[in-house]
Amino acid sequence: MFEAFEVIPAVDVQDGEVVQLVQGERGTGKRYGDPVEAARRWLDAGARTLHLVDLDGAFEGERANADAIAAVVEAADDAAVQVGGGIRTFADARDLLELGVDRVILGTAAVENPDLVAEIADSYPEGVLVSLDAKDGEVVVSGWTEGTGLDPAEAATRYAELGASGILFTDVDVEGQQTGVRADVVSRVVDAVDIPVVASGGVATVEDVVALRDAGAAAVVVGTALYEGNFALAEAMARVE
Numbered sequence: 001m002f003e004a005f006e007v008i009p010a011v012d013v014q015d016g017e018v019v020q021l022v023q024g025e026r027g028t029g030k031r032y033g034d035p036v037e038a039a040r041r042w043l044d045a046g047a048r049t050l051h052l053v054d055l056d057g058a059f060e061g062e063r064a065n066a067d068a069i070a071a072v073v074e075a076a077d078d079a080a081v082q083v084g085g086g087i088r089t090f091a092d093a094r095d096l097l098e099l100g101v102d103r104v105i106l107g108t109a110a111v112e113n114p115d116l117v118a119e120i121a122d123s124y125p126e127g128v129l130v131s132l133d134a135k136d137g138e139v140v141v142s143g144w145t146e147g148t149g150l151d152p153a154e155a156a157t158r159y160a161e162l163g164a165s166g167i168l169f170t171d172v173d174v175e176g177q178q179t180g181v182r183a184d185v186v187s188r189v190v191d192a193v194d195i196p197v198v199a200s201g202g203v204a205t206v207e208d209v210v211a212l213r214d215a216g217a218a219a220v221v222v223g224t225a226l227y228e229g230n231f232a233l234a235e236a237m238a239r240v241e
Contacts, residue, residue, distance in 0.1 A: 001103075001126060001166050001196050002218045006049055007209060007236045008082075008198070009042035010223035011035050011072060013065045014055040020224045030224075039072045042226075043079055045233040050076055051221045053105075054085030073100045084131055084168075093120045097127050105168055107131035108141040111148055111155075114162055121163030129198070130159040132189070135172040153192040166196040166218070174202030178224055181208045183215040190216035209236045 012019055017031050018038045039050055052072055054065045065085075073081050083096055084105025093104045093116075103126065110117050110130045120128040132139050132152045139150040156167045169189045171182055181202040190197045196218035203209060203222045212220045226233055 002049075005213045005217070005240045006219040007047075007233060007240065008049045008051045008219050008221045009038075009045075009047050009226055009233060010051045010053070010200075010221050011038050011042075012053045012055050012223060013068050013085075016065060016068050018227075019055060020227055030227075035068045036071045036075050038227075039075050042233060043076065046237055047079060047233060049080040049082065049102075049219070052081060052083045052085075054083070069096075070099060076100075082129055082168075084129075090116060090119050093128070094123070097124050103127050103129045103165060105129045105131045107133060110159060110164075111139065111141050111150070114158070117159055117162040117164055121165070125163070126165045128164055129166045129168050130156075130164040131168040131170065132156060132159075133170040133172050134185070140172060153188050156189050156193045156197070160193045160195050164195060166198060167193060168198045168200060168221070171199075171201035175200070178202070178204035178228070178230065180204055181211055183211045186212055186217055187215040204230060206231045206236050206239050210239055213240050 013035050018033055018035050019031050052069055069083055080102040082103045082105055083101045087093055087104050087106055088109045096104050106128060117128055117130060132155055134152040139148045139152055139155055140146060141148055169186060171185050179202060186199045198219045198221060199212045199217040200221040203225050209220055
């Protein structure tokens with residue numbers, strides 16, 4: 001999935017605009033304009049992968065920003081695109097993968113219907129990334145509003161066995177706060193599986209990016225820190241390459 005460690009810009013979409021939330025809570029978002037313009041900005045800066053989340057889909061349980069997502073996929077050219085938010089069925093996943101998305105991200109759907117992971121993986125072996133979002137040491141779903149009782153490392157092992165091509169692990173406790181990462185929390189998930197782990201949450205500095213690489217993550221998703229200009233994408237990429 002990743003030939004080398006990657007820094008992946010987030011393009012989270014709410015009501016057709018790029019939004020970065022704090023700890024995934026509605027009403028905390030800051031808007032950053034048109035998703036296609038944001039995507040082109042990161043692609044021009046050297047991004048090899050884009051991370052798209054339909055925030056309305058994540059909250060409501062069904063895809064809500066299909067046009068914006070499709071426009072970004074079209075603009076991505078040779079860059080990889082991973083998409084999450086509101087993907088609940090095989091048909092949802094198939095439609096996105098046939099559109100040109102490289103991998104779909106399942107969160108709530110993977111918890112509620114683990115067999116869906118295997119079903120997608122059977123048809124698209126590299127096509128499904130399972131999102132494990134952890135708050136207070138517990139996997140949370142439905143836009144980070146509901147607890148599941150699942151331990152993230154144990155859950156990661158389960159989904160790897162079902163055919164997930166990777167794990168997207170978000171440390172919700174530090175997400176969007178720009179207070180720094182918790183590399184030990186990430187490394188626990190990394191150590192549990194042999195598939196790539198993409199880390200997310202808390203990145204404020206280039207040193208945070210380096211810390212996640214050193215913790216064994218295959219890539220890191222960065223949102224607010226890039227949009228707020230804490231560091232340049234090219235700067236972070238140069239440090240880890």
